[in-house]
Amino acid sequence: MITRSILHKKQEIVLNILNSRLNYAIPMDRLSFRSKVCLSIALTIMFSFFVVQSAIVFKFIKASYYTSLFGYFCIIAFTPPFFSFVKEFLDNITSNEKDLLFPTLDV
Numbered sequence: 001m002i003t004r005s006i007l008h009k010k011q012e013i014v015l016n017i018l019n020s021r022l023n024y025a026i027p028m029d030r031l032s033f034r035s036k037v038c039l040s041i042a043l044t045i046m047f048s049f050f051v052v053q054s055a056i057v058f059k060f061i062k063a064s065y066y067t068s069l070f071g072y073f074c075i076i077a078f079t080p081p082f083f084s085f086v087k088e089f090l091d092n093i094t095s096n097e098k099d100l101l102f103p104t105l106d107v
Contacts, residue, residue: 035088038081045081049074 031039052070055061 030092032088035085038085038088042078042082042085045074045078049078 049071052061052067052074056063056067061067
């Protein structure tokens, strides 16, 4: 019983640290809904690509022409939502820099 509660506390601490680091790296509260959707679609596509490629490497699935097509489709399908997310993220950073820079220069 004691070890279980200690384990839960350690997991909670690790999750809090990871959550704070992720919020620092990608401030999710400042992202638009479209950007969050694009990011989640891109991550889902890459996760499925990773799972299938890992299954091929560990010989759970045989490598074939169709698995190659799946990999190609994943790369092609990943690029539009990811670049949409990157564009909006960079636009957000640029607008934030302008908001911070211009008030100090107007003095």
